[in-house]
Structure formats: C-alpha cells, structure tokens
Amino acid sequence: MWRTYREMYRSLESALDRELTQDSGLSGADYAILVPLSESPDGALRSRELRGEMNWDRTRLAHQLRRMEERGLLVRESCAEDARGMVARLTPAGREVIEKAAPGHVAAVRRFFIDQLSPEELDTMRTVADKVLARLREAETGQ
Amino acid sequence: MWRTYREMYRSLESALDRELTQDSGLSGADYAILVPLSESPDGALRSRELRGEMNWDRTRLAHQLRRMEERGLLVRESCAEDARGMVARLTPAGREVIEKAAPGHVAAVRRFFIDQLSPEELDTMRTVADKVLARLREAETGQ
DNA sequence: GGAATTTTGTTGATGTGTCAACAAATGCGT
DNA sequence: ACGCATTTGTTGACACATCAACAAAATTCC
Numbered sequence: 208m209w210r211t212y213r214e215m216y217r218s219l220e221s222a223l224d225r226e227l228t229q230d231s232g233l234s235g236a237d238y239a240i241l242v243p244l245s246e247s248p249d250g251a252l253r254s255r256e257l258r259g260e261m262n263w264d265r266t267r268l269a270h271q272l273r274r275m276e277e278r279g280l281l282v283r284e285s286c287a288e289d290a291r292g293m294v295a296r297l298t299p300a301g302r303e304v305i306e307k308a309a310p311g312h313v314a315a316v317r318r319f320f321i322d323q324l325s326p327e328e329l330d331t332m333r334t335v336a337d338k339v340l341a342r343l344r345e346a347e348t349g350q
Numbered sequence: 351m352w353r354t355y356r357e358m359y360r361s362l363e364s365a366l367d368r369e370l371t372q373d374s375g376l377s378g379a380d381y382a383i384l385v386p387l388s389e390s391p392d393g394a395l396r397s398r399e400l401r402g403e404m405n406w407d408r409t410r411l412a413h414q415l416r417r418m419e420e421r422g423l424l425v426r427e428s429c430a431e432d433a434r435g436m437v438a439r440l441t442p443a444g445r446e447v448i449e450k451a452a453p454g455h456v457a458a459v460r461r462f463f464i465d466q467l468s469p470e471e472l473d474t475m476r477t478v479a480d481k482v483l484a485r486l487r488e489a490e491t492g493q
Numbered sequence: 494g495g496a497a498t499t500t501t502g503t504t505g506a507t508g509t510g511t512c513a514a515c516a517a518a519t520g521c522g523t
Numbered sequence: 524a525c526g527c528a529t530t531t532g533t534t535g536a537c538a539c540a541t542c543a544a545c546a547a548a549a550t551t552c553c
Contacts, residue, residue: 208472208475208476208479209459209463209464211476211479211480211483212475212476212479214405214479214483215478215479215480215482215483215486216359218405218483218486219482219486221540221541222486222489222490234508234509235509236508236509236510253531254531254532255530255531255532258531262357262361263510264510264511265531265532265533266510266511266512266513266532266533266534267509267510267511268532269532269533269534270508270509270510270533270534271509271510273533274508274509289518289519289530289531290517290518290519291517291518291519291530291531291532292518292531292532293531293532293533316352319482319485319486319489320352320482321352323478323481323482323485324478324481327474328474328477328478329351331470331471331474331475332351332355332474332475332478333351333354333355334471335358335466335467335471335475336351336354336355336357336358337354337358338466338467339358339362339462339463339466340354340357340358340361342462342466343358343361343362343365343462346365346462347365364510364511377538377539378539379538379539379540396501397501397502398500398501398502401501406540407540407541408501408502408503409502409503409504409540409541409542409543410539410540410541411502412502412503412504413503413504413538413539413540414539414540416503417538417539432500432501432548432549433547433548433549434500434501434502434547434548434549435501435502435548436501436502436503
C-alpha cells in the first residue's frame with residue numbers, strides 16, 4: 208500500500224510538472240516561488256518571508272532565486288530595513304509568465320487529482336495530511 | 351487543501367530519507383534499488399527488470415547504478431542472453447547494508463504514516479491512489 | 494539475407510535539493 | 524559600549540532527476 212501510494216504521488220507530481228513546463232516553461236520550483244510573489248501587494252517579498260510561507264531551507268531558496276534572476280523572472284535587491292536581508296521582486300516578464308501559467312496549472316491539479324475524489328475522500332485526505340504533519344512536527348521537536 | 355497535502359508528502363519523504371541516511375548511509379534512491387535486488391533469488395536483476403518494477407526511466411537508472419557501483423554496493427555485469435542488457439548484482443557489502451537498513455526503515459514508515467491512520471483512512475488512501483493512478487495512465491495513453 | 498525499426502543502455506549538459514563552511518548584520522546580556 | 528550568540532543569506536561540492544543525443548544489439552519485415 209505504501210509503495211502504491213508513493214508511486215501515485217510521484218507520478219502525479221511529474222505529470223503536473225511536465226504539463227506546467229510545456230505550457231509555460233516554468234518548473235514546479237519556479238511556480239512555487241512565483242505564486243506568493245504575485246500574491247503579495249507589491250510583487251516583492253523578503254527571502255525570509257518566502258521561507259516562512261514555503262518551509263524551504265535557506266540554501267535551496269538562495270540557489271533558486273539566483274537561477275530565476277538569471278532568467279529574468281525576478282530581481283534581487285538588498286533590503287532597506289535590514290542590511291542582511293534580500294528582497295525578491297517580480298519583473299514584468301515574471302508577472303506575465305505566472306499569470307499566464309496559473310489557470311492552466313490549477314485546472315491540471317483539478318483534472319488529475321481533486322476531481323477524482325469524492326467529497327468524503329477529500330475530507331479524509333485533509334485529515335490525514337494534518338495528522339501526519341502533526342506527527343512529523345512532534346518528532347522534530349521531540350528529538 | 352492541495353498545498354497542505356503536498357507539504358505533508360514532501361515533509362514525510364524528507365523525514366524518512368533523513369532517518370534512512372543517518373542510520374545506514376543510504377539515500378532513498380539507493381534503498382529503492384537495493385530492495386528488489388535483495389528480494390530476487392540470486393541478488394541480481396537486469397536493468398530492464400528493475401525498470402519494470404519501479405517505473406524509472408533508463409537514464410535515471412543508469413546514473414544511479416553507476417554511482418552505486420562506485421560505492422561498492424553492487425556490480426554491473428553484461429548479460430549472457432542479451433548482449434545489450436546489463437545485470438546489476440548485489441555485492442556482499444550491498445546485501446549487508448540493505449538487510450541492516452530495512453527493518454528500521456519499515457518501522458519509520460509505520461511510525462510516521464501508517465500508524466497515524468485508522469483502517470478506514472488507510473482504505474481510502476488506497477482507493478484514492480488507485481483512482482489517481484488510473485487517471486494518469488488514461489491521460490498518458492489518451493494523448 | 495539484409496535494411497529498417499525497436500529495444501536497451503550510456504553519456505553529457507543542465508536544473509534541482511542538501512550539506513558543510515562561511516560572511517555579515519543584528520540583537521542581547523552584561 | 525562591548526562581546527557573543529543568533530539570524531540571514533551566500534557559496535561550493537556533491538547527489539539526484541530529466542532531456543537530448545548517441546551507440547549497439549535484437550527483432551521485424553521484405
């Protein structure tokens with residue numbers, strides 16, 4: 208059962224990523240960054256805040272932002288209030304890309320996943336996700 | 351809901367991988383290869399058969415086997431019946447490592463995941479996994 | 494028997510994720 | 524005000540995953 212479940216998740220993720228990349232040229236990681244940026248009022252967030260929303264580690268985020276800056280999706284600026292901080296700001300190109308990509312991606316999530324599940328199944332998935340997350344957090348702090 | 355679910359899966363996987371690596375020095379990918387090898391009668395399988403069991407693509411498998419041979423977990427031999435084929439064979443060291451690692455890993459999967467779920471929830475998860483997998487296969491062949 | 498096609502596996506390039514080591518600014522305790 | 528721990532982010536090294544291009548053996552089809 209565990210093996211099947213795992214295969215399902217990996218296949219699902221790779222199908223979604225493939226479709227996203229074909230439609231928009233974005234990777235899943237790009238998308239994950241662009242969504243909170245585009246939702247923020249001025250299209251800019253500190254690395255710190257991005258990490259807060261996504262639970263990524265510093266290193267991963269730093270590498271990802273550098274690569275995305277190279278491709279012109281965003282720019283990195285130093286932060287006014289805190290000289291350590293960096294602010295990632297959407298470029299117009301970045302905003303255009305994410306706004307074009309988002310509807311299709313959301314639809315794909317529905318098509319492959321959400322729409323396959325009954326309301327009760329959806330509910331169970333949510334419960335399970337919460338329980339397992341709680342267990343993981345408990346284990347982390349417990350150690 | 352989709353975001354929570356996704357975060358749960360990724361946290362779970364990374365917790366399991368971290369524990370596995372600490373206990374045995376194996377990565378999740380190593381483990382995935384070693385299990386079918388150790389279960390096969392003579393501790394050896396063709397790349398082709400490994401791929402059949404795991405749904406990995408050729409390239410991923412080739413790279414992974416090369417790295418694992420370098421570390422002495424297995425050896426690659428050319429295949430007698432089919433000169434194109436390669437056979438991956440567990441070394442004694444490889445067998446020892448997987449046999450030491452397996453019980454702890456299985457226990458970790460129980461501890462973090464299986465044991466958190468009621469029998470009905472387990473059942474729902476299985477149903478959902480099957481449905482989504484079926485949907486993904488349908489989409490692939492349909493295109 | 495021989496050419497085209499399919500199957501099987503490799504290699505190199507690039508993107509992604511994690512770890513260890515580092516650097517710089519902040520904040521805290523005294 | 525000073526010293527030291529904490530917070531924040533970067534870099535380099537390496538494992539992992541995917542893509543495109545390739546090579547070689549087997550199979551199919553004539």
